[in-house]
Amino acid sequence: MVPPMIELSSVTKRYGALAALDGVDLSVAPGAFVALVGGSGSGKTTLLKTINGLIRPDSGHIAVAGDDVSAAEPHALRRRIGYVFQEVGLFPHLTVAENIAITPKLLGWDAARRAARVAELLDLVALPQEVAARAPSALSGGQRQRVGVARALAAEPRLMLMDEPFGALDPITRDALGADYRALHERLGLTTVMVTHDMAEAVLLADRVVVLAGGRILADGAPAELLAQSRDPTVRALLEAPKRQAERLRERLGA
Numbered sequence: 001m002v003p004p005m006i007e008l009s010s011v012t013k014r015y016g017a018l019a020a021l022d023g024v025d026l027s028v029a030p031g032a033f034v035a036l037v038g039g040s041g042s043g044k045t046t047l048l049k050t051i052n053g054l055i056r057p058d059s060g061h062i063a064v065a066g067d068d069v070s071a072a073e074p075h076a077l078r079r080r081i082g083y084v085f086q087e088v089g090l091f092p093h094l095t096v097a098e099n100i101a102i103t104p105k106l107l108g109w110d111a112a113r114r115a116a117r118v119a120e121l122l123d124l125v126a127l128p129q130e131v132a133a134r135a136p137s138a139l140s141g142g143q144r145q146r147v148g149v150a151r152a153l154a155a156e157p158r159l160m161l162m163d164e165p166f167g168a169l170d171p172i173t174r175d176a177l178g179a180d181y182r183a184l185h186e187r188l189g190l191t192t193v194m195v196t197h198d199m200a201e202a203v204l205l206a207d208r209v210v211v212l213a214g215g216r217i218l219a220d221g222a223p224a225e226l227l228a229q230s231r232d233p234t235v236r237a238l239l240e241a242p243k244r245q246a247e248r249l250r251e252r253l254g255a
Ligand SMILES: Nc1ncnc2c1ncn2[C@@H]1O[C@H](COP(=O)(O)OP(=O)(O)O)[C@@H](O)[C@H]1O
Pocket: 015, 018, 019, 020, 038, 039, 040, 041, 042, 043, 044, 045, 046, 047
């Protein structure tokens, strides 16, 4: 049997008296596209960071593709898990190509292999080859996010963790990047967990929505399933918002 790509059992992480994660159980199948939603401070970033070992939980167990994360070697984890940060986090003094090749360099790939991989990744995220030599500051916000995605994919991970990857972008760029990323997820056979506070984005991109509140999972299921079954008022309000918005748009635009 194929193990789940991600398995969390009773994961708790405390900061003093506050439980950022409070007994989280979560299993994500290979190939799934999960949206992780919840208010500010609900534990979304903490959850992502426990999965790739950046944060160690106080108790509980985490496995990626069947392997215990607490026992994993950091390089091996970096190769296997792509991480796109909330604030992109490109190094300003490195070129785009050097930013993308950070993990391959850590893994000891030679210069020729790194250059070939950078060229391939720029194509993959639909950026022109000429941006390779530029500084990140010479790119638009959307292009920088594409570099962030390319960097995360550099060592061919099977799992992608993305923390509000498109949060700071204008709606048109955001929509295009979301759709392009979903296509990449399919093409590369990835497993993706994407944090977003935009419920419409979650419903449009993900097959499964996990709602966090106060470090606990409040709801977990396919968007239509949650809308039909959840009695929790917070979950209902979250899911009904994009539906109401779509209806209002249809009325106003007469489409
Ligand atoms: N390093 C830290 N020290 C103290 N409290 C923290 C730290 N990191 C996160 N927290 C707290 O844990 C809770 C969850 O944080 P976080 O996972 O960043 O939430 P989210 O990403 O959903 O906004 C918040 O209340 C936050 O203030």
